Amino acid sequence: MKTPLLLAVAAATAALAGPNCPPLGPVYEKPYNFKTSSAIQAAVANLTASFTAWDQNNSSVIRANTTSYSIEVFSTSKENPLIFSWHHTAASLAAATNTSGVRKTDANAVYRLGSLTKVFTVYAWLVQDGDAKWNEPITKYVPELAAAADRAKADPVANVPWDEVTIGALAGQLSGAIRDYGLMSEITQEFNQGEAMGLGFPPLEDSDPMLPKCGEWPQCNRTEFFNGLLRAYPSFAPFATPAYTNTGYQILAYALEAIKGKSFQTMMEESVLQPLGLNHTYYRDPPAEEGIIPGVRSESGWNYQLGDENPAGNMYSSVGDISSLGRAILRSTLLPPALTRRWLKPASMSSELVAGVGYPWGVRRVVVPYRQGKRVVDAFNKAGRIGYYASLLVLLPDYDAGFSVLIAGEDIPGNTNFNMADILGAQLVPALEAAAREQAEAKFSGEYVDEARNASLRLTTQSDRPGLGVENWVSNGTDMQTIAVVMQGGYAPVSPSVRLYPAGLETVRADGSKRVAFKAVFEDLNLPARTDSMFSTDCGTWVSFTGVVYGTQPLDQFIFEVDAEGKVVSIESLALRSVMKKR
Structure with a gap:
């Protein structure tokens, strides 16, 4: 039965407030385009400059x-x-x-x-x-x-x-x-009795059962x-x-x-x-x-x-x-x-x-x-x-x-290994994330259409947010982006958002082709951002996965068909029983 809420769904506008909240784990497929990624090339150049300068520094810190x-x-x-x-x-x-x-x-x-x-x-x-x-x-x-x-x-x-x-x-x-x-931590193994007493410790009798008789030597x-x-x-x-x-x-x-x-x-x-x-x-x-x-x-x-x-x-x-x-x-x-x-x-x-x-x-x-x-x-x-x-x-x-x-x-110097890690991490993590997005944009972005079911969607990536963005998602002429967020959240969204993230599931066939699963997150980005609440959160999407199901198939599960050469052929919406081919 149709509810008044579904009948009342309407487009509205408001300033974005809440963030996109992906599941824990990678938000794109793992990057492998290291030689062609401009982000990785820039990171390597910056690391080369950083460690060249490091090698010329003989301060007490280095x-x-x-x-x-x-x-x-x-x-x-x-x-x-x-x-x-x-x-x-x-x-x-x-x-x-x-x-x-x-x-x-x-x-x-x-x-x-x-x-x-x-x-x-x-x-x-x-x-x-x-x-x-x-x-x-x-x-x-x-x-x-x-x-x-x-x-x-x-x-x-x-x-x-x-x-x-x-x-x-x-x-x-x-x-x-x-x-x-x-x-290592035993003072009596590092210092003799007089030295230990000079450091403020009391004398210990040789008969004291707590005095180690072994350790560093013998x-x-x-x-x-x-x-x-x-x-x-x-x-x-x-x-x-x-x-x-x-x-x-x-x-x-x-x-x-x-x-x-x-x-x-x-x-x-x-x-x-x-x-x-x-x-x-x-x-x-x-x-x-x-x-x-x-x-x-x-x-x-x-x-x-x-x-x-x-x-x-x-x-x-x-x-x-x-x-x-x-x-x-x-x-x-x-x-x-x-x-x-x-x-x-x-x-x-x-x-x-x-x-x-x-x-x-x-x-x-x-x-x-x-x-x-x-x-x-x-x-x-x-x-x-x-x-x-x-x-x-x-x-x-x-x-x-x-x-x-x-x-x-x-x-x-005491923290040298972690000081180096700070330099490496500051360059690598953003570059690896950018490389993965560059790779996803080249592989997944574009229009997908199922003419038999009057279904289509468009996938994009954006540098200011994680995951694959789903736009213009239509099934049987219906705006599925709004419907998905309505059915997930139970209210009419102001700024509905659907984004796809790797589910860590894939089937590899003998010829090298694959079926690769992605999970959608349905969100209303008009919800207020929460940065200082003790218990309330604006990032609790992990509780909502597979929250809308049609005939046992989840609305938030999508399967990509990838050919043996690594090219995306289609995307399947399980709940809608629709296979949309990439144009």
Whole structure:
């Protein structure tokens, strides 16, 4: 039955206020037109100028004379896997006479990774065993923790409730356990008793059970590690807040060894390094002749091994191999795509509005500044720091692209890897978004017509808003743009808007042709913008998908037919049973 509302639909005008609100994820197909994109070409030119200036700056913020580094911006495109690369060799390294490593940086020069190792550790776990056990308690696989689980019931302040800590909690930094035992953060391993007292700490008796007898030297074996760890107070209750723990990754390795009956190093090499051909990546003890070794080798940290804590931060690699790792993750080379999508999601938000924590990712929400649209890109990163080395891997799944940064120097300024990331990201994210829009405009824009059903629409892109814009959408002579927004929202819209976004669904046939699904968002842009409301929002479209259905088919679902050469042939409106051919 027709309602008075549908009968009263009329054109009206008003100033635009609310933004276009796309679903989370890419708003265009992933870009691959890197060589022809004017936006990418401009970004590469700007990056070249930025790092040329960086290399000439020997201030305390940069220290280019003593800091070597390698950068790659990569994509999963087979035609254009490397978008930008930059290598800087510090003058001190080039002139060194006492190094056993290389004297010039390139894509194959090996650096230490520090905590970037954790990405390899989680990857090895997922390849070996998936994530089916991630909600199981760690006590199921580590007997030392099972034996200690009851202590927390008597005194939760002093003991971790290990039976509440899951495998996923350890991978996602949500266990609440301490950061390290005996290594790195332990003052008694770094300073003698007199030095510690000079820093304000009280003396400790050698008989004190809390005093680590192992750590940096001699390193703890498994028994010593658990004897000490189980005396340590928890930082937080499990799942209360992200709290970085290297101990968690050591425990993860013990658990996987128990599940698979192999050494963790063997599993790492067999399941990740060898299948991906990462010939310049090492779990431990790399050949020095491949390495960037700044300063005095014994002081650089090149030789130092973390023992059983190796899975948390011991590995070595080249910038080329780290880029290959990033491509493999984004391509789902070793994992099912659904598992990759689960992996590239936050485990928890943090106290910073734009930041979260993953497995083991840091997650940054990067705003893409559309004048008429709310759009964020989730960037997944992992940084590392050990000895004279720093590292960073950043993945941008919305574009199937990312970048890798490896740094070596005797006195690296503390935030150098992220300072470089800020330069890279400021150029890359807008350029990748623009490249994707350029590509979408060339591929999808135009008129689509189904003469048999008197149906048609026009697709366009606009630089001030995300997605494919639907204009002049008609079915049986009816203005479907207004009808769709009316039926979705339940009122007559003033400024109806329909925009299409990739649904992440496609069917590829044997001949290379495809069916590719896009989801429409129906909005009235006349609604008020809300920027300071506590609960009200102007970007809640995720609750409305498939909100209008006709004969089980959603009005907001469209399917593109793409031929084997990549040209769009038609668009199908499922609910309207209409296939409109592209003119």
